Amino acid sequence: MAASLARLGRFARPLATRAVGTTSAHLDNESWLSKLLVRKIEPTKESHSRMLSDKEVIYELLTHDVKPQHNEEYLVNYQNSVKLVHDRKLQCELVASWKVSVGDQDQCLHLWKYTGGFASIDNARKVLTVDKEYTTLEKTRGKMLRARNLQFLLAFSYWPQIIPRAGGNLYEIRSYTLKPGTMIEWGNNWARAINYRRNNDEAYAAFFSQVGRLYNVHHIWCYPDLQVRKETREAAWRMPGWDECVAYTVPLIREMDSRILHPTSFSPTQ
CATH class of the missing domain: 3.30.70.100 (Alpha-Beta Plaits)
Structure with a gap:
């Protein structure tokens, strides 16, 4: 039964921390229930743009x-x-x-x-x-x-620096529309999640909107081809901790979209 609940917990909406109360202190950190708890985001008067991005x-x-x-x-x-x-x-x-x-x-x-x-x-x-x-x-x-x-x-300040790539790549832009008020929570979890996706240097860029469609996030990935994309994504799921990051961020999403891109002949990154 615990295994079934754990599978359900991977994509279920995380429970509010206050709903657990003091009993959560007695739970094992690796238990299925602890994975459902949203990590606490401290209240702040700073805008999320200042907290998540460190450059002008x-x-x-x-x-x-x-x-x-x-x-x-x-x-x-x-x-x-x-x-x-x-x-x-x-x-x-x-x-x-x-x-x-x-x-x-x-x-x-x-x-x-x-x-x-x-x-x-x-x-x-x-x-x-x-x-x-x-x-x-x-x-x-x-x-x-x-x-x-x-x-x-x-x-996003925690994403690797944008560096032009040599020729022969394809790119994937994964676009997310988040629920209003969840941008800091998204950034808090992806600051950890990105560490599971740096081994193959596929993380190209990541942004959040300031003007235009709000609470919109774009993650851009770079791969040699579609087969490498498939293998890289499957490898991430085999890393302990990646499923937890997904479990925290999926409930924050209202819409998501994926597009495969190829550079134009005049694109600085190929």
């Missing part, structure tokens, strides 16, 4: 749904836009650019990094909105799109 760097994630007949033309247009922005030296740089191969078809994602906080974003927009060459490219590109979305993100 803003990331911009652009999502473009491209009309199928314009895929090649769109990529040429966007590459020209990237070159123009870099030439203007606006405290921003393209970090990565991907095409979705599994998930939302005919979709492209572009990740930009702004140094200098939101002030650098304000300055870049002021410069580019009066740049005729840039606005012409943007107007032309708009006719090729079915939809577009923009988010401003902060990077």
